[in-house]
Amino acid sequence: MLALRKWFLSGLLVIVPLAITLWVLDWIIGTLDQTLWLLPTDWQQWLAQHRVRGLGVLLTLAVLLGVGAVASNFIGKRLLGWGDALVRRIPVVRSIYSSVKQVSDTLFSESGNAFRTAVLIEWPRPGVWTIAFVTGTPGGDVRNHLQGEYLGVYVPTTPNPTGGYFVMLRRTDCIELKMSVDEALKYIVSMGVVVPGGPEALAHA
Template sequence: MRKYFVTGLLILVPLAITIWVLNLIISTMDQSLLLLPERWRPEAVVGFHIPGLGTILTLMVIFLTGLATRNFVGKRIVWAWEALLTRIPVVRSIYSSVKQVSDTLFSSSGNAFRKALLVQYPREGSWTIGFLTGVPGGDVRNHLQGDYVSLYIPTTPNPTSGFFLMVPRADTIELEMNVDEALKYIVSMGVVAPEYFEKKLIIDPAKV
């Protein structure tokens, strides 16, 4: 009975967590319907709530916003809007910081989280996986001698929190696994190890 119970858990737990996460995302995005006038909401039109309509509305707004800002007029509007926000004292610092982070994370030309590295942390001899976020900049660069890299060290099993480190590049080992495989390895606390192929020395008989 214990074996059957564990088998059932292995099947139902991932399914339940997946459904819970999707429900959380969809229910959160459905809140965008509250921006519509009350007479335009699905409850007023059809008489009952239709899950997922807010998600569709949110995705359409995101897509249309990106489409509208790709032309010359849209770029000028965005430029004017950002110029206005940067003139407001408190909003300026928040908006500028968030925009720099989002541009780095979501831009196709960004280098954030492109590589998984092995680094000794929190002490020498103890290793963990970190993600390359760039190189030190600003005044920090003037105080670091040598080739340094910036790393994000995620926590387990919640990778959304972690630590920011600047370490010598020579103290890191670049891994062949991609970022998705590294994240799965971290979230699973090392249980789900990514597949790998051992590097074997191939000797050419003709050269022996």
């Protein structure tokens, strides 16, 4: 029975990650295949009849690369600037667009500083520690009400780091960790199972 239990658990450790990975990839490919509406109607009908999977991924990559190429030259930058100014004049839409653009510029810009540093903080009460990510420093009127040096910190939830809390803490209350953001995210998502540095780090802990 012990051997059967060991084999069963070993099988789960192999099958579950593989199955979840394949499911996520299938969902991504299926979602991106919805972009095929950009193609001519005749092409859409032919692809629907032949059930070509994954072409949406290639089409999405082509669109992204094309837009990026256009946006990188002088004329493209001018056109994007005019379009951006036009969208910002539309009520309601400008509020949503401005917020999303600020976040995307921070996260995806090559010069952005978001999620570049993992820190150890006491959360949600003194004596309880968790890993968080520095997003910047407080700005605007918030800065006028904080005495001392503060950091903006994102505290992710486990095992889904897309949800979490934004808090502002004193810099002295944040302990910078000697690990990359990727290592810290793996540590959080795995609920502490995947130790940064691998088994060697766990052996010396």
